[in-house]
Amino acid sequence: MNEEATRRRATVHDVAKAAGVSLATVDRVLNGRSGVRAATAEKVEEAIVRLGFSRDLNASLMARARDLKVVFFIPDGSNEFMDSLAEAVARRSMLALSDRMHLSTRRIRALDAGSLAAGLDALDPRDCDCAVIVTSEEPEILAAVDSATRRGIAVMTLVSDLPGSARKHFIGVDNVAAGRTAASLLGRFLPQGGKVAVIAGSLHLRDHLDRLHGFREVLARDFSALELIGPLEGHDERAETQALVAKLLTDHPDLAGIYNLGAGNMGLVTALEAVHNQTSPRVIAHELSASTRAGLVSGAIDVVLDQNPDGEIREAIAAARALALGAGRHVATDPIEIGIFLRDNLR
Amino acid sequence: MNEEATRRRATVHDVAKAAGVSLATVDRVLNGRSGVRAATAEKVEEAIVRLGFSRDLNASLMARARDLKVVFFIPDGSNEFMDSLAEAVARRSMLALSDRMHLSTRRIRALDAGSLAAGLDALDPRDCDCAVIVTSEEPEILAAVDSATRRGIAVMTLVSDLPGSARKHFIGVDNVAAGRTAASLLGRFLPQGGKVAVIAGSLHLRDHLDRLHGFREVLARDFSALELIGPLEGHDERAETQALVAKLLTDHPDLAGIYNLGAGNMGLVTALEAVHNQTSPRVIAHELSASTRAGLVSGAIDVVLDQNPDGEIREAIAAARALALGAGRHVATDPIEIGIFLRDNLR
DNA sequence: TCAGAATTGAGGTACGTGCCTCATGACCTA
DNA sequence: TAGGTCATGAGGCACGTACCTCAATTCTGA
Numbered sequence: 001m002n003e004e005a006t007r008r009r010a011t012v013h014d015v016a017k018a019a020g021v022s023l024a025t026v027d028r029v030l031n032g033r034s035g036v037r038a039a040t041a042e043k044v045e046e047a048i049v050r051l052g053f054s055r056d057l058n059a060s061l062m063a064r065a066r067d068l069k070v071v072f073f074i075p076d077g078s079n080e081f082m083d084s085l086a087e088a089v090a091r092r093s094m095l096a097l098s099d100r101m102h103l104s105t106r107r108i109r110a111l112d113a114g115s116l117a118a119g120l121d122a123l124d125p126r127d128c129d130c131a132v133i134v135t136s137e138e139p140e141i142l143a144a145v146d147s148a149t150r151r152g153i154a155v156m157t158l159v160s161d162l163p164g165s166a167r168k169h170f171i172g173v174d175n176v177a178a179g180r181t182a183a184s185l186l187g188r189f190l191p192q193g194g195k196v197a198v199i200a201g202s203l204h205l206r207d208h209l210d211r212l213h214g215f216r217e218v219l220a221r222d223f224s225a226l227e228l229i230g231p232l233e234g235h236d237e238r239a240e241t242q243a244l245v246a247k248l249l250t251d252h253p254d255l256a257g258i259y260n261l262g263a264g265n266m267g268l269v270t271a272l273e274a275v276h277n278q279t280s281p282r283v284i285a286h287e288l289s290a291s292t293r294a295g296l297v298s299g300a301i302d303v304v305l306d307q308n309p310d311g312e313i314r315e316a317i318a319a320a321r322a323l324a325l326g327a328g329r330h331v332a333t334d335p336i337e338i339g340i341f342l343r344d345n346l347r
Numbered sequence: 348m349n350e351e352a353t354r355r356r357a358t359v360h361d362v363a364k365a366a367g368v369s370l371a372t373v374d375r376v377l378n379g380r381s382g383v384r385a386a387t388a389e390k391v392e393e394a395i396v397r398l399g400f401s402r403d404l405n406a407s408l409m410a411r412a413r414d415l416k417v418v419f420f421i422p423d424g425s426n427e428f429m430d431s432l433a434e435a436v437a438r439r440s441m442l443a444l445s446d447r448m449h450l451s452t453r454r455i456r457a458l459d460a461g462s463l464a465a466g467l468d469a470l471d472p473r474d475c476d477c478a479v480i481v482t483s484e485e486p487e488i489l490a491a492v493d494s495a496t497r498r499g500i501a502v503m504t505l506v507s508d509l510p511g512s513a514r515k516h517f518i519g520v521d522n523v524a525a526g527r528t529a530a531s532l533l534g535r536f537l538p539q540g541g542k543v544a545v546i547a548g549s550l551h552l553r554d555h556l557d558r559l560h561g562f563r564e565v566l567a568r569d570f571s572a573l574e575l576i577g578p579l580e581g582h583d584e585r586a587e588t589q590a591l592v593a594k595l596l597t598d599h600p601d602l603a604g605i606y607n608l609g610a611g612n613m614g615l616v617t618a619l620e621a622v623h624n625q626t627s628p629r630v631i632a633h634e635l636s637a638s639t640r641a642g643l644v645s646g647a648i649d650v651v652l653d654q655n656p657d658g659e660i661r662e663a664i665a666a667a668r669a670l671a672l673g674a675g676r677h678v679a680t681d682p683i684e685i686g687i688f689l690r691d692n693l694r
Numbered sequence: 695t696c697a698g699a700a701t702t703g704a705g706g707t708a709c710g711t712g713c714c715t716c717a718t719g720a721c722c723t724a
Numbered sequence: 725t726a727g728g729t730c731a732t733g734a735g736g737c738a739c740g741t742a743c744c745t746c747a748a749t750t751c752t753g754a
């Protein structure tokens with residue numbers, strides 16, 4: 001019964017009245033049109049703050065007869081995780097359309113900074129309000145992000161951040177926590193201690209390094225009975241990872257655990273299933289995919305840590321809307337939680 | 348470059364043209380007003396399907412100068428999980444308002460079917476488009492749900508479903524999968540086997556039974572070295588659970604694991620911390636709360652399975668919007684995933 | 695066949711915002 | 725002081741839908 005909240009939201013009319021100016025002037029201020037004296041603009045800004053006015057995004061999009069356009073740049077190649085990001089975008093496209101958002105996806109060559117930078121440079125602000133990119137840290141891309149931002153396109157980073165750039169927001173998991181979680185689980189799986197091997201894709205990738213860091217930290221702190229082997233580098237390649245794991249199993253018949261913190265899970269599962277038996281090591285891998293699902297079901301993999309691509313896309317869309325109405329404001333999104341999957345809670 | 352999707356969404360005007368009727372007639376059909384011959388209505392319905400028309404919810408709410416009103420009925424009492432549901436609603440209220448949704452919460456006495464039924468009966472369709480309820484299965488409530496539905500209020504169940512009622516949608520986790528996951532983790536934590544105790548709140552609660560069922564299933568199938576003790580009933584009470592756990596630890600000094608599938612976690616943690624040492628059992632509990640967080644940090648609890656109240660509220664809000672535009676249609680929401688938390692991935 | 699009822703159409707106003715034109719007045723400069 | 729620029733106001737139309745009134749038409753029954 002309390003706070004019935006019958007008070008309407010403030011509109012542009014309210015702002016005009018409160019600032020003692022006309023609707024046209026408020027409109028000029030709100031949409032950054034010229035021809036307003038600094039003193040007048042100030043009055044309007046003050047009224048906006050005082051009334052807590054926020055543009056009605058839906059009415060705004062409707063008036064412009066225009067959808068909010070978001071372009072996702074997602075690496076192409078054989079990376080199943082990137083595919084599931086693209087699928088998540090596709091899955092939400094229809095629903096987003098009914099909120100006047102138009103989502104589109106551009107697949108770019110993986111690790112090809114030039115092509116991503118070119119894609120960003122080619123964006124026309126009339127065709128794109130917000131660009132969402134998955135990228136590694138390259139000066140070339142940093143420059144392209146800053147340029148797009150200057151042209152009025154909000155840029156958001158997904159999965160991996162681009163610190164020092166003009167990107168408006170970052171959406172991704174805490175990879176250090178992911179590594180810690182892997183260690184915490186493996187440690188509990190192996191109360192009697194033993195050898196644990198760590199396989200990374202590349203020690204030049206920020207997310208892989210973060211996971212390794214978290215893993216080592218918890219292993220050292222809580223599970224001194226575990227002996228770390230590696231990190232080895234499988235370069236996220238199926239064949240290379242498979243050979244690596246096969247050699248590991250041969251060289252260390254008593255291997256107690258494996259943490260594959262990179263991709264290349266298809267090779268991992270193949271090598272494990274070749275020798276699967278009761279004394280097989282406990283295995284933790286990253287990202288739910290056809291390969292890792294199969295590994296969970298067959299028992300080759302015990303746990304998969306998942307970045308929740310669908311949730312990341314959901315939050316990216318929400319953030320794009322938020323960015324659309326507060327040009328400079330800070331945008332808050334729900335944190336993306338690391339999903340932990342066993343055979344028994346597979347979706 | 349493909350499918351540029353320049354085609355506008357269909358509007359009421361398009362429907363009118365396609366059906367060969369006037370705007371007014373389309374309006375009458377869409378909003379269930381009287382005075383339309385069956386044959387004419389049919390033509391309109393057909394055009395709607397053919398064009399794939401769907402009402403623009405934002406424009407619709409704007410035209411009516413009305414927010415979409417959603418009322419959450421959440422049990423009161425000392426249940427931390429219910430509190431976090433209410434907090435999630437409060438946290439999203441502001442944001443929802445900018446999408447023309449007005450959220451409100453009514454706390455009702457826990458397990459008091461009469462008071463929930465009365466609350467539903469008192470709802471006026473002008474003040475509530477959608478009611479979201481957390482309830483147990485009682486005939487009284489079933490009747491109230493059906494009555495509210497007849498009055499034009501969409502009812503949705505949260506956390507626990509009400510099968511056989513007219514509720515339009517259910518949002519909650521798969522509790523059988525949660526139980527299976529607990530067994531799968533405990534089994535891996537205890538490769539050498541041992542005694543595992545199960546504590547439920549009440550064996551009359553559907554969600555507790557589901558968890559128990561999943562737990563037993565996986566224990567029997569995969570971990571025959573584990574001996575099940577219980578299920579014991581702690582009635583989700585702090586003191587009772589504490590006494591129960593203390594007695595368990597005394598009676599079974601070699602206890603290897605505990606799965607508390609109900610509430611009463613404060614008592615659980617207190618009892619465990621009193622005797623915490625290296626040989627303490629592995630412990631899995633449900634729902635992130637102040638108590639279980641403390642247990643994770645102190646090491647008294649190894650894993651917490653969480654129902655993700657925030658995600659449940661998020662999906663409930665999305666479902667309420669979807670229900671608002673398709674009165675009878677089926678509504679799809681993202682499945683709520685069981686969160687698995689260790690000390691090392693605490694949010 | 696005609697009154698009366700039921701059905702349908704036409705068109706207006708409103709919601710909150712964007713964008714446009716035109717008019718008014720203030721101020722500046724030559 | 726005339727001509728110009730700049731700042732501001734007033735108002736209209738549009739977006740997609742809801743809801744209203746007032747005809748105009750069709751149908752029904754006696």
